[in-house]
Amino acid sequence: MSANQSLDIVKNYFKAFNEGKTKDMLALLHPEIEHDINQGKKEVGLEAFVKFMAHMDNCYKEELKNLTYFVSENTNRIAAEFDVHGTYLKTDGSLPAARGQKYVVPAGSFLEIKDGKIKRVTTYYNLPQWIEMVK
Numbered sequence: 731m732s733a734n735q736s737l738d739i740v741k742n743y744f745k746a747f748n749e750g751k752t753k754d755m756l757a758l759l760h761p762e763i764e765h766d767i768n769q770g771k772k773e774v775g776l777e778a779f780v781k782f783m784a785h786m787d788n789c790y791k792e793e794l795k796n797l798t799y800f801v802s803e804n805t806n807r808i809a810a811e812f813d814v815h816g817t818y819l820k821t822d823g824s825l826p827a828a829r830g831q832k833y834v835v836p837a838g839s840f841l842e843i844k845d846g847k848i849k850r851v852t853t854y855y856n857l858p859q860w861i862e863m864v865k
Contacts, residue, residue: 733805736843740799740808743841743848748793752783760847769857789828792816794837806843813837814855818864826865833863 739758746754756776765773765782773782786792793815800809814835818828837855841848 731805731843731846733801735846736805736808737799737801739843739846739848740810740841741797744794744797744810744812752787755783756780758848759851760844760849763848764850766850766852768853768855785822789818789820789822790816791819808841808843810839810841811836812839826861828864831864833860835860835863 743755743758746752746758756779759776759779761776762774763776763779765779767773767782773779794812795815797810797812800811802808814833814837816833816835818831818833821828835855837853839851839853841852842850
């Protein structure tokens with residue numbers, strides 16, 4: 731698979747995210763997707779990712795802006811840097827209470843392509859910074 735093909739998969743993944751098309755996002759994921767959750771544990775498998783997305787959609791409305799992509803020489807790894815523009819809809823566990831707060835936080839994702847699908851997604855952002863914005 732070429733670097734351009736891998737990049738297209740990742741771009742389509744983030745486009746589907748921004749358009750709220752979870753089904754389209756899921757179609758781009760490998761059945762054994764490895765998802766490293768920011769400040770959390772690794773989850774493996776499409777079912778776990780579906781549950782994660784349902785939870786996120788319940789608590790947050792987000793759009794990724796200023797997307798910049800970085801492609802590795804071996805073509806199967808891509809990084810993306812972006813700003814998360816969001817609204818905190820529903821209180822998420824022990825995090826501060828949700829009151830419709832708006833936020834913007836910088837973030838980055840690292841993705842790996844295998845067999846034409848996204849096999850790994852690792853996303854990082856500064857959780858303490860986000861907490862300060864919404865409390």
